[in-house]
Amino acid sequence: xxxxxxxxxxxxxxxxxxxxxxxxxxxxxxxxxxxxxxxxxxxxxxxxxxxxxxxxxxxxxxxxxxxxxxxxxxxxxxxxxxxxxxxxxxxxxxxxxxxxxxxxxxxxxxxxxxxxxxxxxxxxxxxxxxx
Amino acid sequence: xxxxxxxxxxxxxxxxxxxxxxxxxxxxxxxxxxxxxxxxxxxxxxxxxxxxxxxxxxxxxxxxxxxxxxxxxxxxxxxxxxxxxxxxxxxxxxxxxxxxxxxxxxxxxxxxxxxxxxxxxxxxxxxxxxx
DNA sequence: ATGATATTGAAAATGGTTTTCATAACCATA
DNA sequence: TATGGTTATGAAAACCATTTTCAATATCAT
Numbered sequence: 001x002x003x004x005x006x007x008x009x010x011x012x013x014x015x016x017x018x019x020x021x022x023x024x025x026x027x028x029x030x031x032x033x034x035x036x037x038x039x040x041x042x043x044x045x046x047x048x049x050x051x052x053x054x055x056x057x058x059x060x061x062x063x064x065x066x067x068x069x070x071x072x073x074x075x076x077x078x079x080x081x082x083x084x085x086x087x088x089x090x091x092x093x094x095x096x097x098x099x100x101x102x103x104x105x106x107x108x109x110x111x112x113x114x115x116x117x118x119x120x121x122x123x124x125x126x127x128x129x130x131x
Numbered sequence: 132x133x134x135x136x137x138x139x140x141x142x143x144x145x146x147x148x149x150x151x152x153x154x155x156x157x158x159x160x161x162x163x164x165x166x167x168x169x170x171x172x173x174x175x176x177x178x179x180x181x182x183x184x185x186x187x188x189x190x191x192x193x194x195x196x197x198x199x200x201x202x203x204x205x206x207x208x209x210x211x212x213x214x215x216x217x218x219x220x221x222x223x224x225x226x227x228x229x230x231x232x233x234x235x236x237x238x239x240x241x242x243x244x245x246x247x248x249x250x251x252x253x254x255x256x257x258x259x260x261x262x
Numbered sequence: 263a264t265g266a267t268a269t270t271g272a273a274a275a276t277g278g279t280t281t282t283c284a285t286a287a288c289c290a291t292a
Numbered sequence: 293t294a295t296g297g298t299t300a301t302g303a304a305a306a307c308c309a310t311t312t313t314c315a316a317t318a319t320c321a322t
Contacts, residue, residue, distance in 0.1 A: 005299080005301090024279080042302085045301075045302065046300075049280095049301085066303060068201070069278070070199070084150070084239075088291085100235045100239075101235045104231045105232070107231065108231070109254070112215055112226070113258070114257060114258055115259075123240075126245060128244045136268080136269060137272090137318090137319095154309085155310080156309075171271090174272080175271070176270075176271095176273095176310095176312090177270060177271070179310065200309070208288045
């Protein structure tokens with residue numbers, strides 16, 4: 001039975017607040033702020049390690065920001081990683097009509113001759129609120 | 132009229148040898164090897180700068196490797212960045228049936244309400260030769 | 263040639279991420 | 293509640309791709 005490191009819950013709670021992708025450093029800063037008064041926050045290394053673990057366990061989803069940072073957010077079951085990210089405010093929405101996209105991707109996978117297919121798909125633009 | 136830095140040609144020549152994506156460091160190593168005997172190779176910084184310039188000018192295409200490195204290759208006109216990369220050997224092929232994918236993406240773009248849409252799509256798997 | 267502008271190399275700085283290592287927390291069992 | 297083995301943690305250092313700095317060159321128009 002897997003022991004659950006005590007900080008995992010904290011981190012999941014932070015990521016659970018909304019569905020925006022956040023960098024490890026952002027998560028860490030939130031934890032630091034949040035804990036002023038009540039005990040020490042986990043260190044940056046611990047947050048990195050926890051995020052790795054959570055990704056490995058399938059609880060988190062990752063994408064890379066345009067400048068190469070790794071961003072994390074809570075997975076939604078059957079989430080096939082179709083995201084639409086606003087380049088200005090960073091908000092991420094689900095891609096509408098994702099079924100159509102999934103179908104196309106599956107067909108492509110089948111025709112490719114490749115095995116163990118996985119993909120990431122990142123759509124970015126400027127959201128209505130920002131434009 | 133734009134002057135062409137003398138190393139751009141060299142670098143394009145290296146990338147022109149095949150359609151695999153390469154990191155800046157890989158390109159640099161090739162240049163270093165290649166130039167044993169005939170004069171000094173360009174420095175790493177110069178290669179970085181040249182690659183930037185070539186991307187800016189639309190001659191190169193980039194993707195990020197799974198571990199966050201930026202990889203470059205020659206653009207093909209009307210290339211809409213649909214790549215299928217082998218996780219083992221790094222070979223990159225074009226995605227078959229890309230038209231279908233394009234169509235789906237265009238519809239999604241229309242339905243999203245986002246402006247200035249751009250996307251990257253990266254499909255990875257294990258190619259027939261490697262499996 | 264002359265001077266204005268752009269390119270280059272070498273080394274240092276950046277900055278996200280990972281590793282190290284010593285310490286502390288945890289858990290099962292006796 | 294000792295005991296010992298396993299895992300988590302923090303702090304600092306190491307990593308490593310990429311950028312920046314800055315002084316020295318090359319390049320171009322004239």
